[in-house]
Amino acid sequence: MRAHSSLRIQLTIAIVALLLFVPGLGAVHLFDWDEINFAEIAREMLATNDWLQPRIDYVPFYEKPPLFIWMQAASMSVFGVGEFAARLPNAICGIVTLLVLFRIGERLRGRTFGALWALAYVGSILPNLYFRSGIIDPWFNLFIFLGLNSLIRAAQEDHPPATGHGTRHALLSGLFFGLAVLTKGPVGILVPGLVAAVMWMRSGFRSLIRVRSLLMIAAALLITVSTWFVVDLIRNGPGFMVAFFWRQVAMLTTEDAGHGGFFGYHFVVLLIGCFPASLFAAQELWKPMRTTEPLHPVQRGEHRRWMVILFWVVLVLFSVVKTKIVHYSSLCYFPLTYLAALRLTRVWKENTGFGRVRYLIGPVGMVFVIAAIALPIVGTHIDMIKPLFAKDPFALANLEANVHWSGWEASAGILLLAVFGIGHFLYERARFRISLVTVFAGTALFVTLALYFFINRIEAYSQGAAITFFEERQGEKCYVITKDYKSYAHLFYARTPPVTDERAHDEEWLLHGDIDRPVYVVCKVTGTAEVAKIPGLTELYRRNGFVFFRREP
Secondary structure, eight states: OTTSOHHHHHHHHHHHHHHHHSTTTTSSOOOTTHHHHHHHHHHHHHHHTOOSSOEETTEEOOSOOSHHHHHHHHHHHHHOSSHHHHHHHHHHHHHHHHHHHHHHHHHHHOHHHHHHHHHHHHTSHHHHHHTTSOOSHHHHHHHHHHHHHHHHHHHHHTSSSOOSOHHHHHHHHHHHHHHHHHHHOTHHHHHHHHHHHHHHHHTTSOOOSOHHHHHHHHHHHHHHHHHHHHHHHHHHOSHHHHHHHHHHHHHHHSOOTTOOOOTTHHHHHHHHHTTTHHHHHHHHHHSOOOOOOOOOHIIIIIHHHHHHHHHHHHHHHHHHSSOOOGGGGGGGHHHHHHHHHHHHHHHHHHTOOOGGGHHHHHHHHHHHHHHHHHHHHHHHTGGGGGGGGTTOHHHHHHTTSOOOOOSGGGHHHHHHHHHHHHHHHHHHTTOHHHHHHHHHHHHHHHHHHHHHHHHHHHHHHHTHHHHHHHHHTTTOSOEEEEOSSOOSHHHHHTTOOOOSSGGGGOHHHHHHSOOSSOEEEEEEGGGHHHHHTSTTEEEEEEETTEEEEEEOO
16 A cells, blocks of 8 residues: 555545435435534525525424535535535535544555545445435534544643644634534533543643643634624524523433434444444453554554543443433544554555454444345335334334335345455455555445435335325425424425414414414324314325325415
């Protein structure tokens, strides 16, 4: 890998990321809740021409600050309101992230390490998948990681031998932490603060960074955050910011409906979802690799220690938090793939085997192989799994969707099986480097192929009927609401215009009042009995678990 220039490697990474993440972004509808939630806020920013306060259904939305929404709104301004524009910011984030990993890795341990770190990230299931989504976390995680990287460098500069760049790194650290706060709220300070606190305790309560540098970080953070907070306070008063603060507190201390889970939830998510990097990372955590590389001791030891602490702080924090959602632990992807890259670098430079990981890649990988091959078989024989959902009328009705399965969908699983077979063949012939690349690059291709074959079909089962109904309401002068289940899909896909009558937010008026236009009510089959009791509602039809009603003015 030394034969390739740094610029050439970065260009290759950017082109590969572009080809992986951008094609197909608009091929499938956005998913409730998160994807549609953020995209709808961006759409309403454009509809109201008010970019300061996030809104959903044209009322204030206190859960998230606006930076990522601004990215989506800017994208929609260029490409139009739709799935492609909503997901494009994260595809760009994917390209930037892989380049960042290479550049930081190259500075720490050389080009080989940087390239393998990027490969470990893009060649693992969930890290790859998230750059094709419309959720906040990819940019949020990148900002926190960049902030921590600058903090580490500022701490290094505050101890000899220093090069005089501590001020710049301190300012950059505050800037990135501020951007993280503007992306997802106070947790952008909480996580790095906890990491620094644990590192401080781990270091025997010795000073990690000079007070001057700490003050500069705080100043840069406050200035960055003030670009939104202060402007909104001056323009609209404290009401939004106060409500925003208490909503953040509530999200950390209470469980969102439908998003609970057991304490070890994120352990399982990372082990399975970050395959195959998770296996190498676990090996490195269990038995740290000794290095003889001629690096400065601070760079060699301290950076790894920071990454390990980051991993455990995020994992434990979101295991304790009552709300359990897959992407809550996604910041772990950075330290996890860093630890994996340490092992991969040893394989590459010493041309040695994978150790005990070689016996786990096949069994864990077969989970994905079996799932990818079995899914189209089940899809063409859907009746055989219906008894499993006998106690869930909504899921059972979902399975009635008219989804075509050709059988070719199994090629995603067959590809991954071939990847493992080729990887094993190469490994047995001591071609460890090519085996390593085969496994990770093949996994990245598997994610791409699996999304191509499966995501539209999954969407058709889960929400397709409702989305189609909402799209048919575009341009119609009407009200559209959901009853007895939470959704943002009716707002985004019906392209709900700005509210001119405040009664439009009053469900009682919509269902029983003297309305001025038709009201469409959508519920799940599980809530039909209650909704059908409402006088004046006429059932239009039922499809795939959803029931559609209309109330005439």
